[in-house]
Amino acid sequence: MGWAIALQGGAGDIPVTLAAERREPCEAAMRHCLKIGVDALKAQKSPLDVVELVVRELENNPHFNAGRGSVLTREGTVEMEASIMDGNTKRCGAVSGLTTVVNPISLARLVMEKTPHIYLAFDGAERFAREQGVETVDSSHFITQANIERLKQVQEANRVQIDYTKPIQKDEKKETPTADGDSQIGTVGCVAVDSHGNLASATSTGGFVNKMVGRIGDTPIIGAGTYANNLCAVSATGKGEAVMRATIARDVAALMEFKGLSLKEAAAYVIEECVPRGNAGLVAVSAKGEVTMALNTTGMYRACATEDGYSEIGIWPSVQN
Amino acid sequence: MGGWAIAVHGGAGVDPNLPPHRQEEAKKLLTRCLNLGISALRSNHSAIDVVELVVRELETDPVFNSGRGSALTANGTVEMEASIMDGNGRRCGAVSGLTTVKNPVSLARLVMDKSPHSYLAFSGAEDFARQQGVELVENEYFITEENVGMLKLAKEANTIVFDYRIPAVGSETCSAVAESPLQMNGLPISVYAPETVGCVVVDNQGRCAAATSTGGLMNKMNGRIGDSPLIGAGTYACNLCGVSCTGEGEAIIRGTLAREVAAVMEYKGLSLQEAVDFVIKERLDEGFAGLIAVSNKGDVACGFNTTGMFRGCATEDGFMEVNIWE
Numbered sequence: 001m002g003w004a005i006a007l008q009g010g011a012g013d014i015p016v017t018l019a020a021e022r023r024e025p026c027e028a029a030m031r032h033c034l035k036i037g038v039d040a041l042k043a044q045k046s047p048l049d050v051v052e053l054v055v056r057e058l059e060n061n062p063h064f065n066a067g068r069g070s071v072l073t074r075e076g077t078v079e080m081e082a083s084i085m086d087g088n089t090k091r092c093g094a095v096s097g098l099t100t101v102v103n104p105i106s107l108a109r110l111v112m113e114k115t116p117h118i119y120l121a122f123d124g125a126e127r128f129a130r131e132q133g134v135e136t137v138d139s140s141h142f143i144t145q146a147n148i149e150r151l152k153q154v155q156e157a158n159r160v161q162i163d164y165t166k167p168i169q170k171d172e173k174k175e176t177p178t179a180d181g182d183s184q185i186g187t188v189g190c191v192a193v194d195s196h197g198n199l200a201s202a203t204s205t206g207g208f209v210n211k212m213v214g215r216i217g218d219t220p221i222i223g224a225g226t227y228a229n230n231l232c233a234v235s236a237t238g239k240g241e242a243v244m245r246a247t248i249a250r251d252v253a254a255l256m257e258f259k260g261l262s263l264k265e266a267a268a269y270v271i272e273e274c275v276p277r278g279n280a281g282l283v284a285v286s287a288k289g290e291v292t293m294a295l296n297t298t299g300m301y302r303a304c305a306t307e308d309g310y311s312e313i314g315i316w317p318s319v320q321n
Numbered sequence: 322m323g324g325w326a327i328a329v330h331g332g333a334g335v336d337p338n339l340p341p342h343r344q345e346e347a348k349k350l351l352t353r354c355l356n357l358g359i360s361a362l363r364s365n366h367s368a369i370d371v372v373e374l375v376v377r378e379l380e381t382d383p384v385f386n387s388g389r390g391s392a393l394t395a396n397g398t399v400e401m402e403a404s405i406m407d408g409n410g411r412r413c414g415a416v417s418g419l420t421t422v423k424n425p426v427s428l429a430r431l432v433m434d435k436s437p438h439s440y441l442a443f444s445g446a447e448d449f450a451r452q453q454g455v456e457l458v459e460n461e462y463f464i465t466e467e468n469v470g471m472l473k474l475a476k477e478a479n480t481i482v483f484d485y486r487i488p489a490v491g492s493e494t495c496s497a498v499a500e501s502p503l504q505m506n507g508l509p510i511s512v513y514a515p516e517t518v519g520c521v522v523v524d525n526q527g528r529c530a531a532a533t534s535t536g537g538l539m540n541k542m543n544g545r546i547g548d549s550p551l552i553g554a555g556t557y558a559c560n561l562c563g564v565s566c567t568g569e570g571e572a573i574i575r576g577t578l579a580r581e582v583a584a585v586m587e588y589k590g591l592s593l594q595e596a597v598d599f600v601i602k603e604r605l606d607e608g609f610a611g612l613i614a615v616s617n618k619g620d621v622a623c624g625f626n627t628t629g630m631f632r633g634c635a636t637e638d639g640f641m642e643v644n645i646w647e
Contacts, residue, residue, distance in 0.1 A: 085575075090575040090576075090606075091575065092574065092575055094546075096442065096546075097442065097443060115542065115545075116571075117541070117542060117545045117546075117547075117570075117571070118546075118570070118571050118574050118575070119545065119546040119547070119551075119574070120542065120544045120545055120546070121417065121418065121442055121443065121544050121546055122418060122442065122443040122444070122544055123443070123543065123544055124542055124543040124544010124545060125544050127543070127544070128542065128544070208438075211438065212436065212437075212438060212441060212445055212449065213444065213445035213448065214441045214442045214443055214444060214445015214446050214447075214448070214449070215438045215440065215441055215445060216415075216417075216438075216440040216441070216442055217438075217440070221440075221551055221552065221553070221554075222551070222553075222554065222574050222575065222577065223551075223553040223554065223577035223580055224552070224553060227577070240438075240439070241437075241438060241439045244413065244439050244440070244552050244553075245406075245411040245412065245413055245439070245552065246411070247552070247553040247557075247577065247580045250553060250577045250580055250584070251580075251584070254580075254581075254584040254588055255588060258584060258585060258588035258589045259588045259589075
């Protein structure tokens with residue numbers, strides 16, 4: 001037993017031809033966030049604190065689909081959601097429909113700790129944020145040029161093009177999101193366990209490119225995008241609707257508990273058997289200090305480390321797994 | 322075994338002092354809804370159609386806490402939520418924060434069938450409702466005088482109100498039970514408040530479905546979402562079973578209660594009743610809740626650790642029961 005941590009920056013169709021200038025900032029962020037998470041665990045911070053601080057960092061990074069850098073709704077706006085869960089107590093907090101809150105994951109934690117509720121959304125959540133004095137900014141802060149482009153491409157691909165005088169701009173160096181809105185960035189999340197077996201999970205996202213206003217995905221749904229109990233902590237990413245119907249995060253824990261599968265077996269089973277190919281990925285840690293990262297998409301930005309010195313940063317499926 | 326089965330509920334946790342006429346009113350409604358479901362099943366409607374039509378009826382009637390008769394938010398308004406799941410394919414639909422949609426469960430169904438998503442909320446959900454042409458009414462339509470009174474009392478007591486009054490389990494003295502207000506969710510229960518509704522069905526083709534609908538907690542913060550619209554918590558259906566839960570939202574969410582019933586059936590091979598009993602006994606910790614469930618084999622089961630749950634169930638072989646107490 002020992003501490004362990006894993007984090008993800010989204011699963012999706014990340015082509016191996018992805019240009020270096022797109023890939024490198026994400027890999028660097030994975031490395032940086034892994035380090036701050038590991039440092040925090042070494043400094044005996046609780047897993048709940050650790051997952052929150054790592055996800056905050058990922059939210060602040062504009063290269064990931066959470067906080068700043070969130071993908072846009074079909075109206076060109078940002079609606080962010082997040083959830084957090086403490087394995088020991090199974091207390092949880094979730095938020096949806098945030099438009100001005102700099103760190104959705106921290107608001108989710110405040111819902112858990114400062115209200116008798118678990119989940120607050122939209123105007124009510126924004127009002128709560130103000131009451132709590134969390135950092136809020138104009139929602140333009142979260143919108144990046146890359147996401148404006150992404151939205152445009154998806155909307156144009158979805159539209160029947162009669163007029164071809166203005167072709168869809170395609171930069172061969174950039175990947176093109178597929179017409180169903182699947183871009184290569186999904187969600188961010190972090191799971192951690194300390195050397196006493198305390199577990200926590202946190203997940204945050206801007207959602208799905210071109211989503212309908214008011215659409216909620218799997219990320220704030222306990223049992224779908226996030227779950228932690230005294231066996232394991234899981235953070236999932238991918239196509240929200242698929243993750244939700246497969247209750248991915250809960251199922252990993254359920255397989256360990258009810259079928260006695262190991263963390264790795266449970267994660268592999270859920271990803272391979274319970275969700276269609278190309279739809280999901282997850283990171284998970286167990287109370288015993290094990291870690292696993294599984295995906296059935298082309299890629300998933302991820303990183304993990306354990307107390308015995310193992311660490312890994314990756315995008316595509318690793319050969320040895 | 323085999324054949325159709327249906328169960329309905331109007332909430333777990335009932336005031337043991339509920340006046341007899343209220344009990345009769347509730348039982349009558351449950352009976353009526355059960356009969357509606359039964360005739361639809363006899364006419365070979367699919368499970369997903371049946372759960373929707375039964376929950377619509379429960380929403381329309383002001384007796385329970387859904388649609389008309391919903392509990393009120395801290396602002397005195399109504400914000401409704403619902404979810405529906407089709408075990409055949411595990412498709413799902415959910416809505417939250419509805420203020421003008423007459424039948425939230427039907428909008429949840431439209432989210433499932435007619436939108437690219439599974440869950441829509443607040444103004445986005447209301448916009449979708451308008452686009453879909455569902456019946457819309459003023460928010461006042463949902464507000465009953467009784468609930469306005471309840472909200473006032475709840476604010477005076479400054480508590481979130483449930484109507485579950487349960488004896489303090491293992492209380493040392495009788496006087497403690499008599500005097501101290503019974504509690505749920507760690508708060509004293511002050512006044513009667515209406516209940517979440519739900520329906521689960523397995524049709525004669527063995528397909529399961531589940532739906533749940535509610536106005537949520539009396540005096541809740543605006544924007545608060547409970548367990549009812551959350552797939553895996555308040556509602557779940559797969560090829561093995563359909564489940565709808567009611568009670569302390571927070572306990573149901575952290576216990577992923579509806580999914581739990583299905584998971585122990587799937588991963589541990591428990592029967593429906595064993596799964597329901599296990600979940601109620603072992604998965605609620607200090608929480609209080611109830612649930613109804615059907616299996617693809619035509620079994621029906623319910624379980625609760627509260628005093629009472631408004632419920633009714635029926636199976637194709639003629640069994641039918643409407644009950645409130647143990």
